[in-house]
Amino acid sequence: xxxxxxxxxxxxxxxxxxxxxxxxxxxxxxxxxxxxxxxxxxxxxxxxxxxxxxxxxxxxxxxxxxxxxxxxxxxxxxxxxxxxxxxxxxxxxxxxxxxxxxxxxxxxxxxxxxxxxxxxxxxxxxxxxxxxxxxxxxxxxxxxxxxxxxxxxxxxxxxxxxxxxxxxxxxxxxxxxxxxxxxxxxxxxxxxxxxxxxxxxxxxxxxxxxxxxxxxxxxxxxxxxxxxxxxxxxxxxxxxxxxxxxxxxxxxxxxxxxxxxxxxxxxx
Numbered sequence: 477x478x479x480x481x482x483x484x485x486x487x488x489x490x491x492x493x494x495x496x497x498x499x500x501x502x503x504x505x506x507x508x509x510x511x512x513x514x515x516x517x518x519x520x521x522x523x524x525x526x527x528x529x530x531x532x533x534x535x536x537x538x539x540x541x542x543x544x545x546x547x548x549x550x551x552x553x554x555x556x557x558x559x560x561x562x563x564x565x566x567x568x569x570x571x572x573x574x575x576x577x578x579x580x581x582x583x584x585x586x587x588x589x590x591x592x593x594x595x596x597x598x599x600x601x602x603x604x605x606x607x608x609x610x611x612x613x614x615x616x617x618x619x620x621x622x623x624x625x626x627x628x629x630x631x632x633x634x635x636x637x638x639x640x641x642x643x644x645x646x647x648x649x650x651x652x653x654x655x656x657x658x659x660x661x662x663x664x665x666x667x668x669x670x671x672x673x674x675x676x677x678x679x680x681x682x683x684x685x686x687x688x689x690x691x692x693x694x695x696x697x698x699x700x701x702x703x704x705x706x707x708x709x710x711x712x713x714x715x716x717x718x719x720x721x722x723x724x725x726x727x728x729x730x731x732x733x734x735x736x737x738x739x740x741x742x743x744x
Contacts, residue, residue, distance in 0.1 A: 642684050642717055648676040648728040650696050650704070661728060662692035667717075676728065688714040689726040696730055707731045 598618050599611055644665060648655040657677035665671040667687035671680055674694075690713075691706050698704045710727045717724050 641722070642682055643679050643723040644682050644687060644717065645679045645723060645725045646673055646676060646689065646728070647725065648695075648730060650730045651732055652729075655696060655730075659694075659696055661694040663728070664690045664692060666690065679723075682717065684717045684719050684721075686714065686716045687724070689728075691728060695728075698732065701735050703733050703735055704730050705733060 597614055599615050605611075646663065646665070648659060648661065655676055657675075659676040660674060661676050663673050665673065665680065665682075665687055668683040668685040671682070673680075689709055691709070695704055695706065706728060708729045710729060711725075713726070715724045715726070
């Protein structure tokens, strides 16, 4: 608006000069020169105004782009913070996993050294192979270790290697309180095999199936004037040890009974 006002003032001044010049007797030639300069100035002003408007539009566009870029930078900074936090969490998780993996590798290495199912090393023969002392020792060790392992794992004492273990635990109570381990009690476990027990809080390795506990004799020692009897076997005297159940328990429940004191006979 200011530039348009200045342009109008310039045109008025030029007109006033021309009019005063004409009144004073200015020549046509000078008049035409002044008019030409006026028209050239008006054209330059119009061109500058157009350029200014274009520049203002470009500035507005650049300001809008700058605001959008700043918004994107803020978003990227926020995303970067979130990503850094996630990366930190991942690094901590990876460090924990690596530690666990190292432990598992060490355990696997130890178990592989001690494992009864570790693989055997056997010679790989081919034409032209240069045989050394180690090759002959490997050949002998393959058969001796294999035979020794078969004897130890299959024909030795204990459970066959690879077979799942099942257990039966026999324990007891006296007046609702657990009996100490090692209490002498005679009983029989009947099932896929017959087992005879003599103490309580004992665990037996057995085969799955239906098992029955039969009490024979024994139990905690009574105090003077008392007797102890077997009241029940819980949860039941006969239970089934299914393949999905690794252990079952039989509890022999003893109870103290006081012996009534007989009054002395009356004197005769």
